[in-house]
Amino acid sequence: MGPLRAPAAHRRRPGRRDHGGGGGSTTELAPWPRLTGDEPCRAPEADPEDWTGPPKQRVNGQLACLSKCPEAVREQCLAWALDHPSRAGSAIWAGTTLSDRRRLRRERRDATAA
Known part of the structure; x- marks a missing residue:
């Protein structure tokens, strides 16, 4: 597994809203x-606690996502979670934790400021 990065389709583009605390014009989320x-x-045997439960149990969801979820779907999930941080909450999205997503948003904000 390589380092976590925002999906190519979600990286900062001119006019895209910056959710990292900066200004900018709003386009679609x-x-x-x-x-x-x-x-x-979505599997019938999936335990929702693997994605939303206690941190130690969320590791199960994170590993399942990274090993079994199609990359295209993971990219869509990550883009959604980055654009909707309050709705994504602390659950596992695209194999990322809340702190992973905070770091990705901070890196995106820093890259656009440079």
């Missing part, structure tokens, strides 16, 4: 991910 039903979070 990432839509809800298009799920196929084959994702580990």
Whole structure:
């Protein structure tokens, strides 16, 4: 696994809203991910606590997502979670934790400020 990065489609573009605390004009936010039903979070045997439960249990969801979820779906989920931080909360999205997503937003903000 390589380092976490925002999906290419979600990296800062001119006119895209910066959720890292800066100003900027608002354009569209990432839509809800298009799920196929084959994702580990949608499996009939999936335990919702693996994505939203206590931190130690969320590791199960994080590993399942990183090993079984299609990359295109992970990119959509990450884009949505980065654009909707209050709704994404502390749950696992695209194999990322809340602190991972905070770091990604901070890196994006710093890159646009440079």
